Amino acid sequence: MNKKKIYPQWFLIVPLVLYIVFFLLPSVMGVGYSFTDWNSRSVVNGTHFVGLQNYIEIFASDKNYLDGIGHTLMFTIVSNIIKLIPALLIAIMLQEGLRGKGFYRTMLYLPSILPFVIIGLIFKSILNYNNGLLNALLEACQLGFLKQKWLSDLGMVWKSIFGVDAWRGIGYVMTIFLAGLNTIPKSYYEAAQIDGANFWHRLRYVTLPMMTGSIMINLVFGITYGLKVFDIIYVLTNGGPGHATEVLTTYAFQLYSRGQYGMSTALNTILLVITAIVGVFIVKTLGKQEVQQ
Amino acid sequence: MTKKRIQSVIKHIVCILLCMTVIVPFYMVLINSFKSKADAARMNLSLPKEWLFSNYTEVIEKGNLVQGFMNSLLYALVATALGVVLCSMAAFVMCRKRTKLNVFLYYFVLCGLFFPVNYVTLVRVLSTLHLNDTRPGIILVFTSAMIPFCVFTIRNFITSVPVELDEAAVIDGAGPVSLFFRIIMPLLKPTMVTCFILQFMGVWSDFLTPLYLSSKSKLFPMTMAVYQFFGKNKNYWNYIFADIVLTCIPVIIVYMIGQKYIVGGMTSGAVKE
Numbered sequence: 001m002n003k004k005k006i007y008p009q010w011f012l013i014v015p016l017v018l019y020i021v022f023f024l025l026p027s028v029m030g031v032g033y034s035f036t037d038w039n040s041r042s043v044v045n046g047t048h049f050v051g052l053q054n055y056i057e058i059f060a061s062d063k064n065y066l067d068g069i070g071h072t073l074m075f076t077i078v079s080n081i082i083k084l085i086p087a088l089l090i091a092i093m094l095q096e097g098l099r100g101k102g103f104y105r106t107m108l109y110l111p112s113i114l115p116f117v118i119i120g121l122i123f124k125s126i127l128n129y130n131n132g133l134l135n136a137l138l139e140a141c142q143l144g145f146l147k148q149k150w151l152s153d154l155g156m157v158w159k160s161i162f163g164v165d166a167w168r169g170i171g172y173v174m175t176i177f178l179a180g181l182n183t184i185p186k187s188y189y190e191a192a193q194i195d196g197a198n199f200w201h202r203l204r205y206v207t208l209p210m211m212t213g214s215i216m217i218n219l220v221f222g223i224t225y226g227l228k229v230f231d232i233i234y235v236l237t238n239g240g241p242g243h244a245t246e247v248l249t250t251y252a253f254q255l256y257s258r259g260q261y262g263m264s265t266a267l268n269t270i271l272l273v274i275t276a277i278v279g280v281f282i283v284k285t286l287g288k289q290e291v292q293q
Numbered sequence: 294m295t296k297k298r299i300q301s302v303i304k305h306i307v308c309i310l311l312c313m314t315v316i317v318p319f320y321m322v323l324i325n326s327f328k329s330k331a332d333a334a335r336m337n338l339s340l341p342k343e344w345l346f347s348n349y350t351e352v353i354e355k356g357n358l359v360q361g362f363m364n365s366l367l368y369a370l371v372a373t374a375l376g377v378v379l380c381s382m383a384a385f386v387m388c389r390k391r392t393k394l395n396v397f398l399y400y401f402v403l404c405g406l407f408f409p410v411n412y413v414t415l416v417r418v419l420s421t422l423h424l425n426d427t428r429p430g431i432i433l434v435f436t437s438a439m440i441p442f443c444v445f446t447i448r449n450f451i452t453s454v455p456v457e458l459d460e461a462a463v464i465d466g467a468g469p470v471s472l473f474f475r476i477i478m479p480l481l482k483p484t485m486v487t488c489f490i491l492q493f494m495g496v497w498s499d500f501l502t503p504l505y506l507s508s509k510s511k512l513f514p515m516t517m518a519v520y521q522f523f524g525k526n527k528n529y530w531n532y533i534f535a536d537i538v539l540t541c542i543p544v545i546i547v548y549m550i551g552q553k554y555i556v557g558g559m560t561s562g563a564v565k566e
Contacts, residue, residue: 007390008469011382022437030411107312113548115498117516131336231500268411279407
């Protein structure tokens with residue numbers, strides 16, 4: 001069989017060209033431009049090489065960019081913990097032969113298909129201090145003392161963002177966990193039961209070891225999502241109050257709209273480097289696990 | 294037995310409470326979209342005193358929703374159809390002809406699953422190609438963004454399609470193009486449908502790409518149109534809620550129709566390991 005003839009290489013050309021031109025090329029160019037003073041007036045004045053100046057501005061100036069990087073990392077870690085653990089517990093609960101499992105899954109997955117802009121707007125209304133549904137419900141339950149300025153109180157705003165993010169994401173994470181749980185043979189649990197294992201034993205010695213695949217998938221999706229997070233923060237708080245909830249991508253967008261393209265690409269390049277480091281780390285851990293199995 | 298009963302009752306209560314947290318916000322949005330401006334601003338759960346269906350006609354007109362809807366539909370349909378067909382062709386060759394080059398290209402494309410897009414320089418690339426602020430430009434960017442995911446998912450699926458089919462078809466005189474489009478593609482239908490639905494919803498929901506790539510409101514998809522409308526009419530919550538309902542309906546319909554494909558496709562990776 002002549003493989004060249006049945007599987008022509010030109011099938012690859014169009015997707016590869018698109019991928020290179022619209023994805024890879026901008027990333028590479030971004031690294032280059034991050035060392036220049038490229039801005040909205042470059043058309044007239046030209047673009048000049050400025051060395052590390054953009055990076056010095058990011059790391060050494062008092063403009064909070066470092067906080068933005070910190071927030072991005074913090075968001076990635078916390079949002080994953082908040083979603084993964086409850087999602088796993090809900091998945092286990094649904095899996096243990098509950099009637100109406102399909103319906104519950106459909107409902108809980110629903111938020112994750114909706115546009116972030118929409119979710120942001122809905123929660124801007126729900127979390128409104130004066131009229132919002134959440135504060136109204138708290139008052140109706142005689143819990144008025146729990147009322148908060150959800151989106152403008154410095155101590156509260158991140159918690160609100162995490163809450164909204166979990167509201168959207170838990171169903172998605174749970175669905176992947178459910179698929180993982182489906183592949184564990186029932187006999188394993190029966191054997192554990194005979195050995196007198198309680199819920200925590202079963203979780204620790206049967207469920208978790210069998211679920212490494214779906215846990216890894218959720219982590220990989222969750223981490224890459226967390227590092228790139230933009231929409232939800234842009235719509236809910238736009239980085240405010242002040243710069244309290246600014247992340248890398250919101251700073252990058254601000255700088256872009258102010259015409260400071262060089263600075264914006266420098267921030268994007270930092271994000272690229274962080275993603276690369278995390279990526280290498282993930283690939284290494286995955287590789288190790290495969291060896292162990 | 295009774296202990297089990299109690300347990301299952303508690304579980305149902307927990308599940309129902311969880312579902313309520315999903316349903317109540319939707320209910321609030323829906324109910325308030327029919328109220329007058331003053332009533333909607335209170336954002337409570339009571340039924341409207343008078344059902345103002347006119348909110349919808351009003352918002353469709355003021356919010357430029359017809360244009361937004363057409364743009365969203367165009368971007369999502371064309372970009373996704375193009376992406377899924379192109380990626381299935383590429384994935385087919387990558388999977389069947391595992392030369393060193395093709396294996397490398399596969400992992401090279403997979404990198405796109407993780408790395409962020411640099412929109413600032415992307416705008417620059419587009420303007421060099423005279424594609425910035427045009428519909429084809431936006432569509433091509435959406436198509437390129439879905440290549441890593443589609444290639445990954447479809448290639449995984451092709452490994453389960455027997456190679457003997459290819460050989461039989463070639464012996465019967467089929468060329469590569471007719472082999473792929475007439476024999477292989479029909480077999481890839483489930484995975485292609487999954488990719489199509491997931492990516493369609495992804496493009497429909499995307500906000501960041503049009504935010505960077507379209508400066509003319511004539512090119513705005515629905516998500517941008519809604520956000521712009523919100524910016525201009527911050528106090529008209531009745532209109533904003535109606536706008537939200539209209540933007541959600543298409544994705545919810547696609548979700549309901551394609552549900553089994555979504556769950557199956559999303560989790561195929563997880564199950565395999």
